[in-house]
Amino acid sequence: MTEKEFTQQAKQAALNHGADLVGVVRVEDLPEHSERIDRMMPGARSVLVIASAHSLGSLRSGANELAQFDTSYAYNECTRAAHATARVLESRGFPSAGVPAFIPLDMDEPGKGMRGEICWRRAGVRAGLGSYGESGALVTREYGQAVRLSGVVTTAGLSPDAPLKEEVCDHCMRCVEACPVNALSGQGKINKKLCGNQIFKFGFRYFQKVMEGMLDKPTEELQAIVRGHGLREVWQTFMTGNYYYCFECQSQCPATRLPAG
Template sequence: MIPITEVSFVAGAHGAPVCGAVRVEALPDHREEIETILPGAKSVVVLAAPHSRSAIESRNVQVAQYDTIHAYGEAARASHAVALWLEEKGCRAVAVPAFIPIDMAPPRHGMRGAVDWRGAGVAAGIGGYGQSGLLVTREFGPAVRLGGVVTDADLSPGEPLAGTPCVACRKCVEACPMGALSGEGRIDKRKCGDRIFSGGFRAWRNFLVALVEAPAEKRKETAGSRLSLDLWQNFMTGNYYYCFACQAACPVGRPSRA
């Protein structure tokens, strides 16, 4: 049995200061996908890389997007380092994408990850569910990006926390510009998706249709429209979320300021 403290040390040294482990049996809804990723997998490492609070609280969404690229990068870097470390110990281990790439084909349509990182994090005891439905860590609240590793190593599993760090203040519910949250983790996924993906796949599809349907003399204008430029930038940078309000509003784990 490899102690989780050793794995946490590796994760922490590579950008993910919060880390835990869960047995595959504790994630029954994802067992099949986990078995496809790594036959004979026994454990899932789940880790969290923090956002900069100042960036996700900024009114300039592009700095929050930029910060997200880095937080995802840190989660990926830590996952990769943990996987290689476990391999050095003679185990098999696969770093799993934190979000992208994700299965966009029906029936999932990008709405279900290979591993449900929030559920895995709750089971591993690195945080608890918030009213926002997000995983709330003690250290950084919900302002984290989650990722991890699937492995055939026997890791000492964590246990769910006795209580969630969420203090039920409902600031996340009030902050949501779409009214998509109604507390206790209930979320209208379509409403949220309309906002966060306003420069995502649906916008891309609508843009293509508009371009094809535009009269010949308008095509150049459509191709150079504001939406086209935004989409270009999103593709180039690899990030396109347009809302962070429920993560930013949460008081848990917020650094105290002078």
């Protein structure tokens, strides 16, 4: 079997298990991550980048629980595809591993959970899945920004895909305008703190506040926190694993199959 045919088989495994798009980048073309990749998989030669699409109807529904539900499943789809593809490659004799789409992340200093093992936007751009948008996200021709990304590191030498020649983002700036907290200023610039405060409203930061509150809050305030809405949201976060509370930049990107909402 030629390298091209073998690559096609690996991609097909991803497509059969939840991927909507899949591309390949050689490890040597991801020098920013080569040290991390070598730690995860010594001798790794290729990275398959997998994208699974959201339902835009859910992201744009205005009901955060629908967007969260859809996000959980889009994450499940790309991680399922990554896991299955790694196993197919291993069955052919090439040690391979699925790499998390988001969590688990390295929670230690200095990244504190804000840096992926592999930055999937960067890997996706290099594997030809799309181009950077003004929001800094990966924008695909097929689904705009509304994809979740994951992938596989493998010791197999797969045929790489070429980065796209054209830009997919049409610079309409809808993503920037849609941001409720003005975290985006175009050209990929993002105020991570502003965005993080919005999307993790009832995630780790809220939980941390609850813990801190236990240390130094007067009793009534602590009671209000413990009995309040926020703690119920935190419980739900723990139960579902999904803690996002904003999807605006993703959902308003018109570079998708559907008209802008």
